[in-house]
Amino acid sequence: MSLLKLAKWARLKSPWILHVNTGACNSCDIEVLAALTPRFDVERFGAILKPSPRHADILIVTGALTRQAVERVKRVYEQTPDPKFVIAVGACALSGGVFQGCYGVLSGVDKVMPVDVYVPGCPPRPDAIIHGVIKLIEKVSKSG
Amino acid sequence: MPSVDINIGPVHPALHEPEKFVFKVDGEVVVDVEPRLGYVHRGIEKAAGEKTFTQAVYLVERVCGICNVAHTLASVQAIERAFEVDVPARAKYLRTIIHELNRLHSHLLLLGVACELMGFDTLFMMLWRDREVVMDLMELATGNRVMSAYNVIGGVRRNISDHEVSTIRKALTSLSEGVKRYRKAFAEDPTIRARCVNVGRLSPFKGISLGAVGPTARGSGINVDVRVKEPYAAFDEIQCTPITYNEGDSWARFMVRIDELHESIRIIDEALNKMPRGPIRVPVAEVAPQTAESFSIVEAPRGELLHHIYVKKGEDRPLRYRIRTPTYANMPALCEMLKGGYIADIPVTLVSIDPCFSCTDRLTLIDIRSHKRKVVRLKSSI
Ligand code: SF4
Numbered sequence: 439m440s441l442l443k444l445a446k447w448a449r450l451k452s453p454w455i456l457h458v459n460t461g462a463c464n465s466c467d468i469e470v471l472a473a474l475t476p477r478f479d480v481e482r483f484g485a486i487l488k489p490s491p492r493h494a495d496i497l498i499v500t501g502a503l504t505r506q507a508v509e510r511v512k513r514v515y516e517q518t519p520d521p522k523f524v525i526a527v528g529a530c531a532l533s534g535g536v537f538q539g540c541y542g543v544l545s546g547v548d549k550v551m552p553v554d555v556y557v558p559g560c561p562p563r564p565d566a567i568i569h570g571v572i573k574l575i576e577k578v579s580k581s582g
Numbered sequence: 583m584p585s586v587d588i589n590i591g592p593v594h595p596a597l598h599e600p601e602k603f604v605f606k607v608d609g610e611v612v613v614d615v616e617p618r619l620g621y622v623h624r625g626i627e628k629a630a631g632e633k634t635f636t637q638a639v640y641l642v643e644r645v646c647g648i649c650n651v652a653h654t655l656a657s658v659q660a661i662e663r664a665f666e667v668d669v670p671a672r673a674k675y676l677r678t679i680i681h682e683l684n685r686l687h688s689h690l691l692l693l694g695v696a697c698e699l700m701g702f703d704t705l706f707m708m709l710w711r712d713r714e715v716v717m718d719l720m721e722l723a724t725g726n727r728v729m730s731a732y733n734v735i736g737g738v739r740r741n742i743s744d745h746e747v748s749t750i751r752k753a754l755t756s757l758s759e760g761v762k763r764y765r766k767a768f769a770e771d772p773t774i775r776a777r778c779v780n781v782g783r784l785s786p787f788k789g790i791s792l793g794a795v796g797p798t799a800r801g802s803g804i805n806v807d808v809r810v811k812e813p814y815a816a817f818d819e820i821q822c823t824p825i826t827y828n829e830g831d832s833w834a835r836f837m838v839r840i841d842e843l844h845e846s847i848r849i850i851d852e853a854l855n856k857m858p859r860g861p862i863r864v865p866v867a868e869v870a871p872q873t874a875e876s877f878s879i880v881e882a883p884r885g886e887l888l889h890h891i892y893v894k895k896g897e898d899r900p901l902r903y904r905i906r907t908p909t910y911a912n913m914p915a916l917c918e919m920l921k922g923g924y925i926a927d928i929p930v931t932l933v934s935i936d937p938c939f940s941c942t943d944r945l946t947l948i949d950i951r952s953h954k955r956k957v958v959r960l961k962s963s964i
Binding site (some may be wrong): 458459460461462463464465466467468469471472475476477491501502504506507510511514535536537539540541542543560561563 | 592593598599600620621622623624625626628629640641644645646647648650691706707710711714717727728729938
Protein backbone atom coordinates (compact mmCIF):
# COMPACT_ATOMS: atom_id res chain seq x y z
CA MET A 439 0.00 0.00 0.00
CA SER A 440 1.44 3.34 -0.98
CA LEU A 441 1.76 6.01 1.70
CA LEU A 442 -0.93 8.19 0.13
CA LYS A 443 -3.35 5.31 0.08
CA LEU A 444 -2.57 4.55 3.70
CA ALA A 445 -3.21 8.16 4.69
CA LYS A 446 -6.54 8.17 2.88
CA TRP A 447 -7.56 4.89 4.48
CA ALA A 448 -6.74 6.25 7.92
CA ARG A 449 -8.60 9.47 7.26
CA LEU A 450 -11.74 7.65 6.15
CA LYS A 451 -11.74 5.29 9.12
CA SER A 452 -11.02 7.96 11.68
CA PRO A 453 -11.81 11.53 10.68
CA TRP A 454 -10.93 14.01 13.44
CA ILE A 455 -13.26 16.91 13.91
CA LEU A 456 -12.75 20.47 15.08
CA HIS A 457 -15.83 22.45 15.97
CA VAL A 458 -15.59 26.17 15.18
CA ASN A 459 -18.21 28.62 16.37
CA THR A 460 -18.28 31.78 14.24
CA GLY A 461 -20.99 33.55 16.20
CA ALA A 462 -23.76 30.98 16.53
CA CYS A 463 -26.65 31.21 18.95
CA ASN A 464 -25.35 28.03 20.70
CA SER A 465 -28.19 25.82 19.53
CA CYS A 466 -26.25 24.41 16.64
CA ASP A 467 -23.26 23.94 18.92
CA ILE A 468 -25.17 21.94 21.49
CA GLU A 469 -26.60 19.77 18.74
CA VAL A 470 -23.07 19.15 17.42
CA LEU A 471 -22.04 18.20 20.95
CA ALA A 472 -25.17 16.07 21.34
CA ALA A 473 -24.12 14.14 18.23
CA LEU A 474 -21.05 13.01 20.19
CA THR A 475 -22.93 11.83 23.27
CA PRO A 476 -24.36 8.35 23.94
CA ARG A 477 -27.76 8.68 22.22
CA PHE A 478 -26.31 9.57 18.81
CA ASP A 479 -22.64 8.67 19.25
CA VAL A 480 -20.83 9.78 16.13
CA GLU A 481 -17.72 8.09 17.54
CA ARG A 482 -18.97 4.76 16.22
CA PHE A 483 -17.87 6.02 12.78
CA GLY A 484 -14.42 6.74 14.13
CA ALA A 485 -14.95 10.48 14.28
CA ILE A 486 -13.69 12.21 17.39
CA LEU A 487 -13.74 15.82 18.54
CA LYS A 488 -10.31 17.42 18.76
CA PRO A 489 -9.44 20.68 20.45
CA SER A 490 -6.76 21.88 18.03
CA PRO A 491 -7.00 22.78 14.32
CA ARG A 492 -3.59 21.21 13.79
CA HIS A 493 -5.00 17.77 14.53
CA ALA A 494 -8.22 18.13 12.58
CA ASP A 495 -9.34 16.72 9.23
CA ILE A 496 -12.85 18.13 9.27
CA LEU A 497 -13.97 21.56 10.42
CA ILE A 498 -17.59 21.69 11.56
CA VAL A 499 -18.47 25.36 11.28
CA THR A 500 -21.56 26.86 12.93
CA GLY A 501 -22.79 30.42 13.16
CA ALA A 502 -23.50 33.41 11.00
CA LEU A 503 -19.85 34.48 10.68
CA THR A 504 -19.71 37.76 12.60
CA ARG A 505 -17.38 40.46 11.35
CA GLN A 506 -15.40 40.18 14.57
CA ALA A 507 -14.78 36.48 14.11
CA VAL A 508 -13.80 36.55 10.40
CA GLU A 509 -10.04 36.96 10.87
CA ARG A 510 -9.94 34.30 13.59
CA VAL A 511 -11.88 31.79 11.54
CA LYS A 512 -9.64 32.34 8.52
CA ARG A 513 -6.63 31.73 10.75
CA VAL A 514 -8.13 28.49 12.10
CA TYR A 515 -8.75 27.35 8.52
CA GLU A 516 -5.16 28.13 7.53
CA GLN A 517 -3.79 26.29 10.55
CA THR A 518 -5.59 23.08 9.64
CA PRO A 519 -3.29 20.78 7.68
CA ASP A 520 -4.24 19.71 4.14
CA PRO A 521 -6.31 17.95 2.99
CA LYS A 522 -9.09 19.57 5.02
CA PHE A 523 -12.84 19.51 4.65
CA VAL A 524 -15.52 21.87 5.89
CA ILE A 525 -19.06 21.05 6.98
CA ALA A 526 -21.31 24.08 7.45
CA VAL A 527 -23.98 23.32 10.05
CA GLY A 528 -27.15 25.37 10.47
CA ALA A 529 -29.07 27.97 8.51
CA CYS A 530 -26.76 30.67 9.86
CA ALA A 531 -23.61 29.05 8.51
CA LEU A 532 -25.32 28.43 5.19
CA SER A 533 -26.75 31.85 4.49
CA GLY A 534 -27.02 33.90 7.66
CA GLY A 535 -30.41 32.45 8.63
CA VAL A 536 -32.44 34.87 10.75
CA PHE A 537 -29.44 37.15 11.02
CA GLN A 538 -29.26 37.79 7.29
CA GLY A 539 -28.92 41.53 6.82
CA CYS A 540 -27.77 42.28 10.38
CA TYR A 541 -24.89 44.76 10.33
CA GLY A 542 -22.69 42.51 12.44
CA VAL A 543 -22.65 39.41 10.24
CA LEU A 544 -21.30 38.38 6.85
CA SER A 545 -24.02 35.73 6.35
CA GLY A 546 -22.53 32.44 5.31
CA VAL A 547 -19.17 30.82 5.97
CA ASP A 548 -18.66 30.00 2.28
CA LYS A 549 -17.72 33.67 1.88
CA VAL A 550 -14.33 32.97 3.48
CA MET A 551 -13.65 29.26 3.01
CA PRO A 552 -14.70 26.49 0.61
CA VAL A 553 -17.49 24.35 2.06
CA ASP A 554 -17.86 20.64 1.20
CA VAL A 555 -21.13 19.72 2.89
CA TYR A 556 -24.05 21.93 3.91
CA VAL A 557 -26.37 20.75 6.70
CA PRO A 558 -29.52 22.92 6.76
CA GLY A 559 -31.81 23.38 9.77
CA CYS A 560 -32.21 25.82 12.61
CA PRO A 561 -30.79 23.93 14.39
CA PRO A 562 -30.34 20.67 12.47
CA ARG A 563 -30.98 17.53 14.49
CA PRO A 564 -27.91 15.54 15.58
CA ASP A 565 -29.02 12.82 13.15
CA ALA A 566 -28.74 15.33 10.32
CA ILE A 567 -25.27 16.37 11.44
CA ILE A 568 -24.15 12.73 11.50
CA HIS A 569 -25.66 12.31 8.04
CA GLY A 570 -23.53 15.26 6.91
CA VAL A 571 -20.37 13.63 8.28
CA ILE A 572 -21.23 10.35 6.52
CA LYS A 573 -21.91 12.17 3.25
CA LEU A 574 -18.50 13.79 3.49
CA ILE A 575 -16.80 10.45 4.17
CA GLU A 576 -18.56 9.01 1.09
CA LYS A 577 -17.51 11.98 -1.00
CA VAL A 578 -13.87 11.64 0.04
CA SER A 579 -13.81 7.87 -0.53
CA LYS A 580 -15.11 8.33 -4.09
CA SER A 581 -12.59 11.02 -4.97
CA GLY A 582 -9.22 9.79 -6.23
CA MET B 583 8.32 39.66 39.50
CA PRO B 584 6.41 41.43 36.72
CA SER B 585 3.23 39.68 35.66
CA VAL B 586 2.92 37.85 32.36
CA ASP B 587 -0.02 38.07 29.98
CA ILE B 588 -1.71 34.87 28.91
CA ASN B 589 -4.21 34.99 26.07
CA ILE B 590 -7.05 32.52 26.09
CA GLY B 591 -9.31 32.57 23.08
CA PRO B 592 -11.04 33.58 20.91
CA VAL B 593 -11.00 30.02 19.57
CA HIS B 594 -10.10 27.79 22.49
CA PRO B 595 -11.23 24.32 23.56
CA ALA B 596 -12.30 25.48 27.03
CA LEU B 597 -14.59 28.08 25.50
CA HIS B 598 -17.37 26.76 23.34
CA GLU B 599 -17.88 30.21 21.91
CA PRO B 600 -15.42 32.67 20.40
CA GLU B 601 -14.44 34.94 23.28
CA LYS B 602 -11.10 36.18 24.51
CA PHE B 603 -9.67 36.67 27.98
CA VAL B 604 -6.29 38.14 28.81
CA PHE B 605 -5.02 36.84 32.14
CA LYS B 606 -2.21 38.62 33.93
CA VAL B 607 -0.44 35.96 35.91
CA ASP B 608 2.27 35.99 38.51
CA GLY B 609 3.68 32.48 38.55
CA GLU B 610 0.65 30.22 38.81
CA VAL B 611 -1.66 32.84 40.26
CA VAL B 612 -4.03 35.04 38.26
CA VAL B 613 -3.70 38.65 39.37
CA ASP B 614 -5.95 40.37 36.85
CA VAL B 615 -8.39 39.51 34.07
CA GLU B 616 -9.41 41.47 31.03
CA PRO B 617 -12.32 40.03 29.11
CA ARG B 618 -12.61 41.01 25.46
CA LEU B 619 -16.20 40.46 24.43
CA GLY B 620 -17.95 41.06 21.17
CA TYR B 621 -16.99 38.19 18.86
CA VAL B 622 -20.59 37.04 18.68
CA HIS B 623 -22.02 40.50 18.15
CA ARG B 624 -24.62 40.17 15.42
CA GLY B 625 -26.71 43.31 15.84
CA ILE B 626 -29.93 41.75 17.09
CA GLU B 627 -31.38 44.80 18.86
CA LYS B 628 -31.14 46.82 15.67
CA ALA B 629 -32.58 44.00 13.58
CA ALA B 630 -35.48 43.54 16.05
CA GLY B 631 -36.55 47.12 15.38
CA GLU B 632 -36.81 46.33 11.67
CA LYS B 633 -39.04 43.29 12.05
CA THR B 634 -42.76 43.08 12.82
CA PHE B 635 -43.71 42.05 16.36
CA THR B 636 -44.39 38.46 15.29
CA GLN B 637 -41.06 38.19 13.48
CA ALA B 638 -39.16 39.83 16.32
CA VAL B 639 -40.14 36.99 18.66
CA TYR B 640 -38.47 34.47 16.34
CA LEU B 641 -35.41 36.67 16.09
CA VAL B 642 -34.90 37.17 19.83
CA GLU B 643 -35.42 33.46 20.33
CA ARG B 644 -32.09 33.13 18.59
CA VAL B 645 -30.21 35.52 20.89
CA CYS B 646 -29.27 32.36 22.74
CA GLY B 647 -30.30 28.91 21.67
CA ILE B 648 -29.92 27.39 25.12
CA CYS B 649 -32.37 29.57 27.01
CA ASN B 650 -34.53 30.30 23.98
CA VAL B 651 -37.78 29.70 25.88
CA ALA B 652 -36.86 32.35 28.45
CA HIS B 653 -36.17 34.82 25.63
CA THR B 654 -39.47 34.23 23.85
CA LEU B 655 -41.33 34.33 27.16
CA ALA B 656 -39.80 37.67 28.14
CA SER B 657 -40.42 39.00 24.66
CA VAL B 658 -44.09 38.04 24.35
CA GLN B 659 -44.80 39.22 27.89
CA ALA B 660 -43.29 42.63 27.15
CA ILE B 661 -45.30 42.93 23.94
CA GLU B 662 -48.51 41.75 25.64
CA ARG B 663 -48.05 44.32 28.39
CA ALA B 664 -47.57 47.09 25.84
CA PHE B 665 -50.67 45.90 23.96
CA GLU B 666 -52.62 45.32 27.20
CA VAL B 667 -53.57 41.77 26.26
CA ASP B 668 -54.66 39.17 28.82
CA VAL B 669 -53.43 35.64 28.23
CA PRO B 670 -55.70 32.63 29.00
CA ALA B 671 -54.91 30.82 32.25
CA ARG B 672 -54.08 27.52 30.57
CA ALA B 673 -51.54 29.24 28.33
CA LYS B 674 -49.80 30.63 31.42
CA TYR B 675 -49.45 27.15 32.87
CA LEU B 676 -48.22 25.72 29.57
CA ARG B 677 -45.64 28.51 29.36
CA THR B 678 -44.45 27.68 32.86
CA ILE B 679 -44.10 23.98 32.05
CA ILE B 680 -42.02 24.57 28.91
CA HIS B 681 -39.98 27.24 30.69
CA GLU B 682 -39.04 24.74 33.42
CA LEU B 683 -38.33 21.96 30.90
CA ASN B 684 -35.95 24.41 29.25
CA ARG B 685 -34.27 25.02 32.61
CA LEU B 686 -33.85 21.26 33.11
CA HIS B 687 -32.12 20.90 29.76
CA SER B 688 -29.93 23.95 30.32
CA HIS B 689 -28.76 22.90 33.80
CA LEU B 690 -28.07 19.30 32.73
CA LEU B 691 -26.09 20.65 29.78
CA LEU B 692 -24.01 22.94 31.97
CA LEU B 693 -23.31 20.28 34.60
CA GLY B 694 -22.20 17.96 31.79
CA VAL B 695 -19.88 20.57 30.29
CA ALA B 696 -18.47 21.26 33.77
CA CYS B 697 -17.65 17.55 34.19
CA GLU B 698 -16.00 17.52 30.76
CA LEU B 699 -13.78 20.44 31.73
CA MET B 700 -12.86 18.73 35.00
CA GLY B 701 -11.82 15.70 32.96
CA PHE B 702 -14.68 13.58 34.32
CA ASP B 703 -15.90 12.34 30.93
CA THR B 704 -18.02 9.46 32.25
CA LEU B 705 -20.28 11.74 34.22
CA PHE B 706 -20.43 14.16 31.27
CA MET B 707 -21.73 11.40 29.00
CA MET B 708 -24.21 10.20 31.64
CA LEU B 709 -25.61 13.68 32.23
CA TRP B 710 -26.03 14.23 28.50
CA ARG B 711 -27.66 10.84 28.10
CA ASP B 712 -30.28 11.83 30.68
CA ARG B 713 -30.61 15.24 29.08
CA GLU B 714 -32.00 13.46 26.02
CA VAL B 715 -35.04 12.52 28.15
CA VAL B 716 -35.80 16.24 28.49
CA MET B 717 -35.12 16.84 24.79
CA ASP B 718 -37.65 14.12 23.94
CA LEU B 719 -40.24 15.80 26.16
CA MET B 720 -39.55 19.15 24.47
CA GLU B 721 -40.04 17.49 21.11
CA LEU B 722 -43.25 15.85 22.30
CA ALA B 723 -44.71 19.05 23.70
CA THR B 724 -43.46 21.65 21.22
CA GLY B 725 -42.48 19.77 18.06
CA ASN B 726 -38.80 20.61 18.14
CA ARG B 727 -35.82 19.63 20.25
CA VAL B 728 -34.18 22.97 20.80
CA MET B 729 -35.81 25.94 19.09
CA SER B 730 -39.39 25.47 20.21
CA ALA B 731 -41.03 28.75 19.11
CA TYR B 732 -43.63 27.78 21.69
CA ASN B 733 -44.61 31.15 23.11
CA VAL B 734 -46.49 33.41 20.72
CA ILE B 735 -48.04 36.80 21.35
CA GLY B 736 -51.38 36.08 23.01
CA GLY B 737 -50.69 32.55 24.24
CA VAL B 738 -48.90 29.39 23.16
CA ARG B 739 -48.74 27.49 19.90
CA ARG B 740 -49.71 23.96 21.00
CA ASN B 741 -51.77 22.25 23.63
CA ILE B 742 -50.65 19.32 25.78
CA SER B 743 -53.10 16.40 25.72
CA ASP B 744 -53.93 14.20 28.72
CA HIS B 745 -51.98 11.37 27.17
CA GLU B 746 -48.92 13.61 26.84
CA VAL B 747 -49.31 14.69 30.45
CA SER B 748 -48.90 11.11 31.63
CA THR B 749 -45.87 10.60 29.34
CA ILE B 750 -44.23 13.72 30.77
CA ARG B 751 -44.94 12.57 34.34
CA LYS B 752 -43.43 9.14 33.74
CA ALA B 753 -40.31 10.49 32.09
CA LEU B 754 -39.72 13.05 34.83
CA THR B 755 -40.06 10.45 37.58
CA SER B 756 -37.29 8.40 36.02
CA LEU B 757 -35.19 11.53 35.44
CA SER B 758 -35.53 12.50 39.08
CA GLU B 759 -33.97 9.13 40.09
CA GLY B 760 -30.98 9.98 37.90
CA VAL B 761 -30.69 13.48 39.35
CA LYS B 762 -30.49 11.97 42.86
CA ARG B 763 -27.46 9.95 41.73
CA TYR B 764 -25.80 13.01 40.21
CA ARG B 765 -26.43 15.01 43.34
CA LYS B 766 -24.62 12.36 45.34
CA ALA B 767 -21.72 12.41 42.88
CA PHE B 768 -21.35 16.19 43.04
CA ALA B 769 -21.80 16.34 46.81
CA GLU B 770 -19.43 13.49 47.71
CA ASP B 771 -17.11 12.53 44.86
CA PRO B 772 -13.56 13.38 45.96
CA THR B 773 -12.41 14.29 42.42
CA ILE B 774 -15.24 16.76 41.87
CA ARG B 775 -14.82 18.25 45.32
CA ALA B 776 -11.07 18.61 44.83
CA ARG B 777 -11.65 20.57 41.62
CA CYS B 778 -14.53 22.76 42.83
CA VAL B 779 -14.50 23.37 46.56
CA ASN B 780 -12.92 26.74 47.42
CA VAL B 781 -12.34 27.48 43.74
CA GLY B 782 -13.51 30.83 42.38
CA ARG B 783 -14.89 32.30 45.57
CA LEU B 784 -17.39 35.16 45.50
CA SER B 785 -18.40 36.74 48.80
CA PRO B 786 -22.06 37.77 49.25
CA PHE B 787 -20.97 41.39 49.62
CA LYS B 788 -19.05 41.35 46.33
CA GLY B 789 -21.86 39.44 44.67
CA ILE B 790 -24.40 42.12 45.56
CA SER B 791 -22.17 45.08 44.80
CA LEU B 792 -21.13 43.66 41.41
CA GLY B 793 -24.71 42.84 40.52
CA ALA B 794 -24.49 39.06 40.15
CA VAL B 795 -27.73 37.32 39.17
CA GLY B 796 -29.22 33.85 39.02
CA PRO B 797 -27.49 30.71 40.28
CA THR B 798 -24.20 32.67 40.44
CA ALA B 799 -25.69 34.95 43.10
CA ARG B 800 -27.63 32.15 44.82
CA GLY B 801 -24.40 30.17 45.21
CA SER B 802 -23.13 33.04 47.37
CA GLY B 803 -26.17 33.00 49.61
CA ILE B 804 -27.93 35.91 47.89
CA ASN B 805 -31.63 35.17 47.79
CA VAL B 806 -32.68 36.44 44.35
CA ASP B 807 -35.11 34.63 42.10
CA VAL B 808 -37.48 36.47 39.76
CA ARG B 809 -39.93 33.59 39.96
CA VAL B 810 -40.45 34.37 43.64
CA LYS B 811 -39.85 38.12 43.83
CA GLU B 812 -41.74 39.15 40.67
CA PRO B 813 -43.97 36.19 39.79
CA TYR B 814 -44.81 35.92 36.09
CA ALA B 815 -46.72 33.34 33.99
CA ALA B 816 -48.26 30.90 36.48
CA PHE B 817 -45.72 31.46 39.25
CA ASP B 818 -48.19 33.48 41.31
CA GLU B 819 -50.17 30.27 41.83
CA ILE B 820 -47.33 27.77 41.91
CA GLN B 821 -45.05 27.61 44.87
CA CYS B 822 -41.36 27.99 44.10
CA THR B 823 -38.56 27.85 46.64
CA PRO B 824 -35.31 29.63 45.82
CA ILE B 825 -32.25 27.44 46.32
CA THR B 826 -29.28 29.11 47.98
CA TYR B 827 -25.92 27.87 49.17
CA ASN B 828 -23.65 29.95 51.37
CA GLU B 829 -20.22 28.62 50.35
CA GLY B 830 -19.81 31.02 47.40
CA ASP B 831 -17.43 28.74 45.46
CA SER B 832 -17.80 26.87 42.16
CA TRP B 833 -19.04 23.82 44.03
CA ALA B 834 -21.91 25.80 45.58
CA ARG B 835 -22.92 27.14 42.17
CA PHE B 836 -23.08 23.61 40.75
CA MET B 837 -25.05 22.38 43.77
CA VAL B 838 -27.58 25.22 43.33
CA ARG B 839 -28.20 23.98 39.80
CA ILE B 840 -28.57 20.36 40.83
CA ASP B 841 -31.10 21.24 43.53
CA GLU B 842 -32.90 23.43 41.00
CA LEU B 843 -33.32 20.36 38.81
CA HIS B 844 -35.40 18.76 41.57
CA GLU B 845 -37.28 22.00 42.12
CA SER B 846 -38.08 22.32 38.39
CA ILE B 847 -39.34 18.75 38.23
CA ARG B 848 -41.58 19.50 41.21
CA ILE B 849 -42.84 22.75 39.63
CA ILE B 850 -43.70 20.94 36.38
CA ASP B 851 -45.57 18.29 38.35
CA GLU B 852 -47.53 20.90 40.31
CA ALA B 853 -48.33 22.85 37.12
CA LEU B 854 -49.57 19.68 35.40
CA ASN B 855 -51.85 19.02 38.39
CA LYS B 856 -53.26 22.53 38.67
CA MET B 857 -53.52 23.35 34.95
CA PRO B 858 -57.08 24.51 34.13
CA ARG B 859 -58.84 23.62 30.88
CA GLY B 860 -59.75 26.25 28.33
CA PRO B 861 -58.36 28.19 25.37
CA ILE B 862 -54.60 28.48 24.87
CA ARG B 863 -54.41 31.56 22.69
CA VAL B 864 -56.25 34.82 22.07
CA PRO B 865 -56.07 36.85 18.85
CA VAL B 866 -53.92 39.97 19.07
CA ALA B 867 -53.83 43.04 16.79
CA GLU B 868 -50.86 43.28 14.45
CA VAL B 869 -50.24 46.96 15.11
CA ALA B 870 -49.72 48.60 18.48
CA PRO B 871 -53.01 49.99 19.84
CA GLN B 872 -51.22 52.72 21.82
CA THR B 873 -47.85 54.30 22.35
CA ALA B 874 -46.25 52.56 25.29
CA GLU B 875 -43.08 51.44 26.99
CA SER B 876 -42.98 48.11 28.72
CA PHE B 877 -40.60 45.54 30.03
CA SER B 878 -40.64 42.02 31.29
CA ILE B 879 -38.23 40.16 33.55
CA VAL B 880 -38.00 36.39 33.72
CA GLU B 881 -35.68 33.99 35.52
CA ALA B 882 -33.72 32.43 32.66
CA PRO B 883 -31.61 29.36 33.53
CA ARG B 884 -28.62 31.70 33.95
CA GLY B 885 -30.43 34.41 35.91
CA GLU B 886 -32.46 37.52 35.46
CA LEU B 887 -33.32 38.34 31.85
CA LEU B 888 -34.90 41.63 30.85
CA HIS B 889 -36.64 42.58 27.62
CA HIS B 890 -37.56 46.23 27.25
CA ILE B 891 -39.53 47.70 24.34
CA TYR B 892 -41.00 50.94 23.09
CA VAL B 893 -44.00 50.76 20.76
CA LYS B 894 -45.73 53.54 18.85
CA LYS B 895 -49.45 53.65 18.13
CA GLY B 896 -50.28 52.30 14.67
CA GLU B 897 -46.80 50.85 14.04
CA ASP B 898 -46.33 47.13 13.42
CA ARG B 899 -42.72 47.06 14.63
CA PRO B 900 -41.04 48.04 17.89
CA LEU B 901 -39.45 51.49 17.99
CA ARG B 902 -36.63 50.24 20.17
CA TYR B 903 -35.85 46.81 21.53
CA ARG B 904 -33.44 46.32 24.38
CA ILE B 905 -32.28 43.10 26.01
CA ARG B 906 -30.25 42.67 29.18
CA THR B 907 -28.97 39.17 29.61
CA PRO B 908 -27.74 37.35 32.72
CA THR B 909 -24.21 36.52 31.54
CA TYR B 910 -23.57 40.19 30.84
CA ALA B 911 -24.63 41.00 34.40
CA ASN B 912 -22.36 38.26 35.74
CA MET B 913 -19.19 39.34 33.93
CA PRO B 914 -17.85 41.67 36.69
CA ALA B 915 -18.47 38.96 39.28
CA LEU B 916 -16.67 36.43 37.07
CA CYS B 917 -13.56 38.64 36.88
CA GLU B 918 -13.62 38.93 40.66
CA MET B 919 -13.81 35.13 41.06
CA LEU B 920 -10.89 34.50 38.75
CA LYS B 921 -8.54 36.89 40.55
CA GLY B 922 -6.33 35.15 43.07
CA GLY B 923 -7.05 31.69 41.67
CA TYR B 924 -4.71 29.30 39.88
CA ILE B 925 -4.40 29.07 36.11
CA ALA B 926 -5.52 25.44 36.22
CA ASP B 927 -8.78 26.48 37.89
CA ILE B 928 -9.76 28.99 35.20
CA PRO B 929 -11.98 26.62 33.16
CA VAL B 930 -13.95 25.40 36.19
CA THR B 931 -14.54 28.93 37.51
CA LEU B 932 -15.49 30.14 34.07
CA VAL B 933 -18.02 27.40 33.50
CA SER B 934 -19.46 27.75 37.01
CA ILE B 935 -21.27 30.97 36.03
CA ASP B 936 -22.68 29.12 33.01
CA PRO B 937 -21.44 31.72 30.55
CA CYS B 938 -23.39 32.35 27.39
CA PHE B 939 -21.54 34.80 25.22
CA SER B 940 -24.00 34.79 22.38
CA CYS B 941 -26.29 36.53 24.87
CA THR B 942 -23.66 38.92 26.05
CA ASP B 943 -22.36 40.33 22.82
CA ARG B 944 -24.72 43.16 22.16
CA LEU B 945 -22.67 46.12 23.25
CA THR B 946 -23.14 49.81 22.60
CA LEU B 947 -20.00 51.91 22.54
CA ILE B 948 -20.26 55.12 24.52
CA ASP B 949 -17.26 57.22 25.45
CA ILE B 950 -17.92 57.85 29.13
CA ARG B 951 -15.31 60.59 29.41
CA SER B 952 -16.86 62.86 26.82
CA HIS B 953 -20.38 61.38 27.03
CA LYS B 954 -20.36 61.17 23.27
CA ARG B 955 -21.32 58.27 21.13
CA LYS B 956 -18.51 57.30 18.83
CA VAL B 957 -18.87 55.48 15.55
CA VAL B 958 -16.24 52.77 15.54
CA ARG B 959 -15.86 50.59 12.50
CA LEU B 960 -16.31 47.06 13.69
CA LYS B 961 -13.30 45.94 11.73
CA SER B 962 -10.98 48.37 13.45
CA SER B 963 -11.69 46.89 16.84
CA ILE B 964 -10.54 43.39 15.91
S1 SF4 C 1 -28.85 28.14 12.47
FE1 SF4 C 1 -30.41 28.64 13.98
S2 SF4 C 1 -29.89 27.33 15.70
FE2 SF4 C 1 -28.09 27.40 14.42
S3 SF4 C 1 -26.83 29.06 15.22
FE3 SF4 C 1 -28.13 29.92 13.63
S4 SF4 C 1 -29.93 30.71 14.68
FE4 SF4 C 1 -28.89 29.30 16.07
